[in-house]
Amino acid sequence: DTGVSQDPRHKITKRGQNVTFRCDPISEHNRLYWYRQTLGQGPEFLTYFQNEAQLEKSRLLSDRFSAERPKGSFSTLEIQRTEQGDSAMYLCASSPYQGHTIYFGEGSWLTVV
Amino acid sequence: AQTVTQSQPEMSVQEAETVTLSCTYDTSESNYYLFWYKQPPSRQMILVIRQEAYKQQNATENRFSVNFQKAAKSFSLKISDSQLGDTAMYFCAFMGTQGGSEKLVFGKGMKLTVNP
Numbered sequence: 001d002t003g004v005s006q007d008p009r010h011k012i013t014k015r016g017q018n019v020t021f022r023c024d025p026i027s028e029h030n031r032l033y034w035y036r037q038t039l040g041q042g043p044e045f046l047t048y049f050q051n052e053a054q055l056e057k058s059r060l061l062s063d064r065f066s067a068e069r070p071k072g073s074f075s076t077l078e079i080q081r082t083e084q085g086d087s088a089m090y091l092c093a094s095s096p097y098q099g100h101t102i103y104f105g106e107g108s109w110l111t112v113v
Numbered sequence: 114a115q116t117v118t119q120s121q122p123e124m125s126v127q128e129a130e131t132v133t134l135s136c137t138y139d140t141s142e143s144n145y146y147l148f149w150y151k152q153p154p155s156r157q158m159i160l161v162i163r164q165e166a167y168k169q170q171n172a173t174e175n176r177f178s179v180n181f182q183k184a185a186k187s188f189s190l191k192i193s194d195s196q197l198g199d200t201a202m203y204f205c206a207f208m209g210t211q212g213g214s215e216k217l218v219f220g221k222g223m224k225l226t227v228n229p
Contacts, residue, residue: 003157033216042117042204042219043158056214091158095215098166100146100208102217104158 002026005103013082019076021108025094032075033102035091035098036060043091049075050097074092075100082112114206115140119220126195128229134190135181136205136220148217149190153201160205165189182200195227202220 005024013019025032030051034042046065047057051072063069064083069075079086089107116139126132140151149161164172164181171179176196180189192199205220 023114035217040211040221042206042222043217044216045216048214048216056212056216093158098215100210100215101148101160101163101207103160104150108159 002087004092004103006087006090006105006108008082008108009106010109010111012113013085015058016081018078018080019082019088019110020076020083021092023075023077023092023105024073025075025092026103028096028101029094029103030072030100031095032069032096033093033095034075034077035093035104037089037091037107038087046083046090082110084112086110087112115142115209116154116167117205117207117218117220119205121223122221123224125226125228126192128195128197129225130195131191131193132195132225133202133203134192134223134225136190138186138188138189138207140186140207140209142209144210145209147159147188148206148208149177149179150204150206150219151199151201152204152222153198154173156201158204162190181200192225197227197229199225200223200227201225 032049034046039042049069093104095102147164176193203223204222206217
C-alpha cells in the first residue's frame with residue numbers, strides 16, 4: 001500500500017511565474033486535502049475534495065490559487081503569478097470517507113525568489 | 114472556530130526518560146477527534162496517536178499515550194522510554210465532525226529533542 005505521493009518535492013521559481021504541484025492520494029481514499037505550512041508553524045488548511053468535488057476552500061486560498069481533482073483521483077494545485085509570500089511547504093493528505101484519520105504526503109517545498 | 118494551543122515551543126529530554134507534551138483546544142462541539150502528529154526534520158508528517166472524544170479511555174500506542182481531559186479541553190502526549198528517533202516537531206490537531214469536511218486544525222507545534 002503506497003502512501004500519499006507528491007511531486008515535485010522541491011521547486012524554486014522566480015516571482016511572477018506559475019507553478020503546479022501534483023498529489024496522488026492513497027488509493028481508494030475519496031477525500032483529499034491541501035495544506036500549507038510555513039517555517040515554525042503548523043499546517044493550515046487550504047482546500048478539500050470529496051471525490052472530484054471541491055467542497056471547501058479556505059479564505060487563505062486567494063484567486064491566484066486553483067486546485068483540481070479530475071475524476072476523483074490525483075489532484076493538482078496551481079499557483080499563478082507567484083509571490084515571495086507563497087514560499088512554503090504545500091502538503092497533500094488523504095482520508096477515506098468518514099475515516100476520521102488523515103494521512104499526509106511528504107510535501108512540496110516552494111521557494112519563490 | 115476551533116483553536117489549538119501548544120504553549121511549549123521547545124523541550125529536550127534524555128534518552129530513555131519520559132516526557133509530556135501539552136495541548137489545549139477550544140471548541141463548542143461535543144463529538145470530535147484529537148491527534149498528535151510527528152514531523153521529523155525534513156520528513157513526512159506521521160500520525161502518532163488518535164483520541165475519540167466520546168471515548169473516556171485514554172488512547173495508547175506502544176510508548177505513546179495521551180491524557181485526555183474533555184472538561185478541561187486538554188490533550189497531552191506522554192512519550193515513555195524516549196528514543197533518539199523521537200526527535201521531531203510534534204503537532205497537536207483537532208478534527209470536528211460538524212460541517213462534513215473533517216479537516217484538521219493544528220497547533221503551532223513543539224520541537225522535541227532527545228539527547229543521547
